[in-house]
Amino acid sequence: MSVRSKGVVPTAIVGSDAFDVTQIDVSSVVLTRADGVGGIVRPARRVRGRAANISDVATPFTGELCDCHSLTGDGIDDLSLKFLTRELVETLDLRSVPRHTFVTLTISGSLLDGSEFSASDCIRIVGKR
Numbered sequence: 001m002s003v004r005s006k007g008v009v010p011t012a013i014v015g016s017d018a019f020d021v022t023q024i025d026v027s028s029v030v031l032t033r034a035d036g037v038g039g040i041v042r043p044a045r046r047v048r049g050r051a052a053n054i055s056d057v058a059t060p061f062t063g064e065l066c067d068c069h070s071l072t073g074d075g076i077d078d079l080s081l082k083f084l085t086r087e088l089v090e091t092l093d094l095r096s097v098p099r100h101t102f103v104t105l106t107i108s109g110s111l112l113d114g115s116e117f118s119a120s121d122c123i124r125i126v127g128k129r
Contacts, residue, residue: 002127003089008044008082013107013119014058021079024117026052029109031083031092034120038092043081053080066102066122097125 001009011031015021030040045051056073057080063069089095097103103125108118 001085001088001094001123001125003085003094003125004127005085007085009085009088009123011043011081011083011107012058013079013081014060015076015078016060017076019117021077022054023111023113024079025110025112026079026081029081029107031088031105031107033092034104034106041083041087041091044084051081054078055080065104065120094125099125099127101125 013021013024013029026043030042032038032040043051054077056075057078059069059071059074061067061069061071092103092105094103101124102122104120104122106118106120108116110116
């Protein structure tokens with residue numbers, strides 16, 4: 001993620017046979033740094049279309065944190081959200097992170113029945129001079 005970007009960071013909460021993303025209370029979703037630095041960031045309300053979109057965009061990843069794969073849809077709906085890059089950089093104090101460092105972020109929220117969920121993934125900081 002470039003800390004100089006003025007755009008958005010697209011994210012997806014990946015659905016599975018055991019996790020139905022249509023049951024997420026989108027208004028409860030927040031993004032934080034796993035190390036506790038900074039505050040919380042909520043998804044953008046409206047950026048280039050709808051704030052939240054349900055479609056099949058990803059496949060669950062079961063490898064090591066900060067690794068990745070290039071698989072796309074798996075036939076199960078996912079929840080796509082966008083976060084404003086500037087808000088992430090400022091609120092999560094990402095300018096203080098050395099270039100090429102991985103930062104673990106946690107996305108969390110509640111389901112419509114009140115139960116909570118959370119998941120973590122990494123971003124790599126780029127774009128600093």
